Amino acid sequence: MGEQFRWSPNEEEMGQMLLQAVFMEDQVTLEHLIKQKANLESKDETGATPLHIAVTRNMPQTVSWLLRHRANCAAKDGDGYHALTWACIKGHLQVVKILLEANASIEEAASSNGKTPLSLAAERGHMEVVELLLAKQARVDQTNADGSTPLHAAAHQCEVEIVAFLLARKSMVNAADGEGWTPLMYATNSPAAVSDGPRPELGERKVQVDGVIGRKSTLELLLLHKADVNAQSIDGLSPLIIVSAHDRPHAAKQLLEAKAQVNMTGAKGQTAMLMAASNDFPTVAKTLVLGNADVNQANLKGESPLSVSEQLGFKDVADLLRNAGAQPPKGAKKKKGRK
Structure with a gap:
């Protein structure tokens, strides 16, 4: 007999083969590599381990297999995300269940963005994951690194079903983040509240709430739960000042109807009208x-x-302001004429 061929890859090569086998869901190769003592914490170029790959690709059986072989569910990839972080971002409910059963940290925030698993699921509208995390004792108002809560996260993305659910679970409607921003401020600053079309605001998602007539938007839900319309951030910004920097006249009207102070000023003297004028929003003005x-x-x-508005060439806003009685500011230079 000739000399028997002996397969002897080094540790790095086995690690790369393991990553590839997970990606391909090649269970035969996985079993062989584990017998060869391949390193389950091997990482690819992004810092992802085999467990990260299985989680992001929604492979519950492979996730369970890796955990049975003592894969570290607390390992972080190059972005500072651990396996549960990715499962919540993707909304992979079965994988989230498996990781929680393996004692993955339900409170640990991702080091890159400082957000907890609950906030990451909330801002993406993954209702079943949010429900599961709360059932597993995640705190409804657990804070992210910036002091915001899951309600802030959901409100900013106008995930109205999540907002309604969190409010029903007694999430603090006037909680402030590290800069003094409340969920209502996040909602008024939301990029998700405006869609394409002639009346962009009216395309915002709404939800039916028990005991309330009509479907409600995120902003309406927060107002219904007594959000403070005159709260101010550390910089003195109010919900009305914030919303006036966006083309959202309907939201501005709702805040005014809820007794928002129309002439409140920020730390630099900003007002809602100045925001509307400087952004060329005549309907808001x-x-x-x-x-x-x-x-x-x-x-x-x-x-x-x-x-x-005159300096920026916003004619429609300038005309509206003049018709409403606006005057040039005191001290403004007048053009010289003949004596």
Whole structure:
């Protein structure tokens, strides 16, 4: 007999083969590699381990197999995400269950973005995952690194079903993050609230709530649960000031109807009207005028809504302000004429 061929890859090669076998769900190769003592914590170029790959590709059987062979569910990839982080981001319910049974940390935030598993699931609308995490004793108001809560996260993405669920679970509607922003502020600053079309705001998702007539949007739900419409951030921003920097006249009207102070100022003298004027939102400006906004109120630099809109060439806003009684700010230079 000739000399028998002996297969003897080094540790790094076995690690790469293990990663590939997980990706391909090649159970035969996995069993062979584990007998050869392949390193279950081998990482690819992104820092992902075999467990990360199985989790992101929604392979519950492979996840269970890796955990039975003592894969580390607390290992982090290059972005600082552990396996449960990815399972919650992807909304892979069965994988989340398996990881929780393996005692994955339900509270640990991802080191890259500081968000907890519950907030990551909430902001992506993964209702079943949110329900499971809370059933497994995740705190409904557990904070992220910036002090925000799952309600902040869901409100910012207008995940209205999640917002309704968290509020029903007594999430604190006026909780403030590290900069003083409340969930209502996150909702008024939401990029998800405006869609394409002639009336973009009205395309926002709504939900039916028991005991309430009509379907409600995220902003309406927060107001229904007594969100403070006049809360101010550390920089003095209010929900109305924030929403006026977006083309959301309907939301501005709702805040005014809820008794938002139309002339409240931020730390730099910003007002809702100045925000609407500087962003060329005539419909928002009109809503504020109807709400008795002071069209001449200037910021700390002495800039008024009219001076800002004229300087930026926003004719529609400037015309609206003049018709509402806006005057050039005091001290403005007049053009010299003949004596």
